[in-house]
Amino acid sequence: MVMPNASAAESTLGAAAAQSGRYFGTAIAASRLSNSTYTTIAAREFNMITAENEMKPDALQPNRGQFNFSSGDQIYNWATQRGLQVRGHTLAWHAQQPGWMQSLNGSALRQAMIEHINGVLAHYKGKIGAWDVVNEAFNEDGSRRSSNLQGTGNDWIEVAFRTARAADPAVKLCYNDYNIENWSYGKTQGVYNMIRDFKSRGVPIDCVGLQTHFTGGSSLPGNFQTTLSSFAALGVDVALTEVDVTNSSTTQYAGLTQACLNVPRCIGITVWGVRDSDSWRASENPLLFDGNGNKKAAYTSVLNALNSAGPGNPTTPPPTTTPPPTTTPPPTGDGTRILGAQSGRCIDVPGATQTNGTRVQLYDCNGQAQQKWTLNSSKQLTVYGSRCLDAAGSGNGAAVQIYSCHGQTNQQWNVNSNGTITGVQSGRCLDVWGTGNGQQVQIYDCNGQANQRFSLS
Numbered sequence: 001m002v003m004p005n006a007s008a009a010e011s012t013l014g015a016a017a018a019q020s021g022r023y024f025g026t027a028i029a030a031s032r033l034s035n036s037t038y039t040t041i042a043a044r045e046f047n048m049i050t051a052e053n054e055m056k057p058d059a060l061q062p063n064r065g066q067f068n069f070s071s072g073d074q075i076y077n078w079a080t081q082r083g084l085q086v087r088g089h090t091l092a093w094h095a096q097q098p099g100w101m102q103s104l105n106g107s108a109l110r111q112a113m114i115e116h117i118n119g120v121l122a123h124y125k126g127k128i129g130a131w132d133v134v135n136e137a138f139n140e141d142g143s144r145r146s147s148n149l150q151g152t153g154n155d156w157i158e159v160a161f162r163t164a165r166a167a168d169p170a171v172k173l174c175y176n177d178y179n180i181e182n183w184s185y186g187k188t189q190g191v192y193n194m195i196r197d198f199k200s201r202g203v204p205i206d207c208v209g210l211q212t213h214f215t216g217g218s219s220l221p222g223n224f225q226t227t228l229s230s231f232a233a234l235g236v237d238v239a240l241t242e243v244d245v246t247n248s249s250t251t252q253y254a255g256l257t258q259a260c261l262n263v264p265r266c267i268g269i270t271v272w273g274v275r276d277s278d279s280w281r282a283s284e285n286p287l288l289f290d291g292n293g294n295k296k297a298a299y300t301s302v303l304n305a306l307n308s309a310g311p312g313n314p315t316t317p318p319p320t321t322t323p324p325p326t327t328t329p330p331p332t333g334d335g336t337r338i339l340g341a342q343s344g345r346c347i348d349v350p351g352a353t354q355t356n357g358t359r360v361q362l363y364d365c366n367g368q369a370q371q372k373w374t375l376n377s378s379k380q381l382t383v384y385g386s387r388c389l390d391a392a393g394s395g396n397g398a399a400v401q402i403y404s405c406h407g408q409t410n411q412q413w414n415v416n417s418n419g420t421i422t423g424v425q426s427g428r429c430l431d432v433w434g435t436g437n438g439q440q441v442q443i444y445d446c447n448g449q450a451n452q453r454f455s456l457s
Contacts, residue, residue: 009307013288013299014047016306020261021395021443023048023085023268024306027242030054030071032278033078037293042274049079050087050241050270056096060120064100064112067119076127080438083350083359087241087270088124088131090176091117092160094147095136102148110152114163121167126343126435130172132209132241133164138177142190157194158203165204170342170434170451176209176241182221183230192231199234207267209241212256215284220245220252225259232265237396242272244279244286245298253288254301261309267397336373337365337457338381341419342450343435346371347389349402350438354384357392359401362432362439375456379412379424380405389413391443394426400441419453420446430454 010016017024025048032038042049053059054071061067079086092113104112121131134157137145144150157175164173175195180188191208198205208231214220221227231238240260245252260266273279277291288299338347340362348363349370365371373389374382381389383402388411390403405411412424421430423443429452431444446452 011303013045013303013306016303017268018047018399019307019393020309021393021398022260022266022306023270023397024302025049025085025087025268025270026274027052027270027272028075028078028274029278030074032274033074038274038278039078041289041293043082043084046084048085048087048268048270049075050089051075052273053096055088055120056090057093057101057116058096058098061101061116062098064098065115067123069123072124076124080127083438083440085433085440086128088120088128088171089241090132090135091120091164092133092149092156093135094145094149097148105148105151107152109148110156110159113149113152113156113160117160117163118167121164121171125168126170126439128171129433130174130207131164132176133173134160135176136178137175138180138187138190138194140179140185140187142186142188142193144190158198161198161204170449172206172237172433173204174207174209174239174241175205176211178211178213178242179218180208180210181212181214181218181224181227183223183227188227192234195231195234195236199236205236207237207239209239211242211272212240212244213242213272213281214245214249214252214256215281219249220255224256225262228259228263228266232263237265237267238263239267240269243269244272244281244284246281246284246286248276248285248287248296248298250298250301253298254305257302257305261305264395336375337371338373338421339365339455339457340432340435340451341453341455343432343439345435345437347373347430347441347454349383349387354387354402356387356403357401359399360389360441361437362435362441363437373456375413375415378407379414380407381413381421391423391426394423394428394443396428396442396444398426398428398443400430400443415456418448419455421454422446 013024026046027050029052139145149156180191228238273287275289276285276287345362346365347360352370387402388405390401391410392399409425414422428443429446431452432439
């Protein structure tokens with residue numbers, strides 16, 4: 001990466017967000033993938049994809065014990081073939097349950113929920129970065145919603161998260177809800193108290209999704225950033241997961257984007273649809289592109305905010321916790337593989353390209369030039385002799401790519417005795433969200449888990 005300057009602004013939402021280690025995503029419907037205007041915008045502008053309905057319980061398990069992943073896989077394949085990450089939405093929800101599940105209650109429903117989570121995560125293990133494990137489980141006053149799932153016992157949310165963690169130890173587990181943007185609102189406090197309780201008791205939860213559906217009666221609150229930072233202070237990431245705004249207010253779109261950028265653990269923003277005509281609120285024109293696919297004023301306000309945050313002004317500071325592990329000299333010379341401990345796959349340059357900015361991935365080890373790395377005395381990991389492993393930012397989730405070697409600290413790496421590889425600039429570890437071919441590499445706070453351990457051999 002060259003040193004950033006005023007001309008370094010990115011021209012798409014995903015690329016602009018990636019400068020500060022974030023993503024900017026959208027919801028995709030399988031039925032619209034045949035529309036070229038729709039897919040062109042989606043592939044160009046976004047770097048995170050959520051299935052709008054195709055990964056909900058009624059879509060994935062229409063009959064008990066008979067899973068149907070065809071539409072979910074269609075979206076997953078479309079995204080990953082274009083280098084885009086995928087969020088899973090959603091495993092346990094009172095709505096959009098298949099009819100057979102709606103007819104159950106008590107222990108039978110509890111068991112069905114567990115079986116559904118296990119079945120879905122078995123299929124997508126190592127493929128999807130994060131799941132909305134539980135969706136919309138609270139009333140507006142902060143009490144639990146009186147749903148059939150709540151009727152199985154107050155611990156049902158905890159059971160769902162523990163089941164998901166056991167089924168896929170590496171995936172990020174999220175709670176997702178609407179109307180939790182205002183810090184003083186009862187619902188926000190109810191969700192906050194649950195997360196605080198979970199973290200205090202070791203219930204596995206990694207992130208909170210704020211849907212951020214802003215309407216005439218629910219607009220951007222002045223304390224929105226306080227809400228984000230308060231959740232983050234509990235030790236979870238936060239994300240804006242289903243954003244749409246009545247009449248695409250430029251001030252609200254810019255404001256919600258800036259609030260996320262101001263909170264280091266706000267990892268990304270997803271708008272709920274591509275064009276206004278694709279929105280579940282189409283009559284309110286709530287998205288960043290009009291029905292013809294043209295960029296709206298709100299688009300420019302968001303892009304400008306994202307560009308203001310990076311790469312010259314990363315919003316996430318390096319961690320200041322424990323001292324780094326000791327480094328140990330690894331094997332050097334041409335032919336060195338960077339092998340993932342969890343996946344058994346190698347760090348690979350897609351298509352053997354030498355194009356600056358190409359993001360590296362996991363792939364089956366094959367001994368080809370795009371998987372041969374050399375660690376030199378300047379702490380650079382080089383490929384093809386002239387391209388360096390490069391961090392596109394210093395915050396959590398920043399992309400790891402190849403770039404012409406220039407000697408700056410975002411291209412210097414410590415190979416540590418505990419199997420981690422940490423960036424000299426960021427102090428963060430090389431990290432992957434999954435284990436499958438094509439999983440993209442990022443940097444993230446070091447946590448000691450297997451998805452952050454690599455060997456050079």
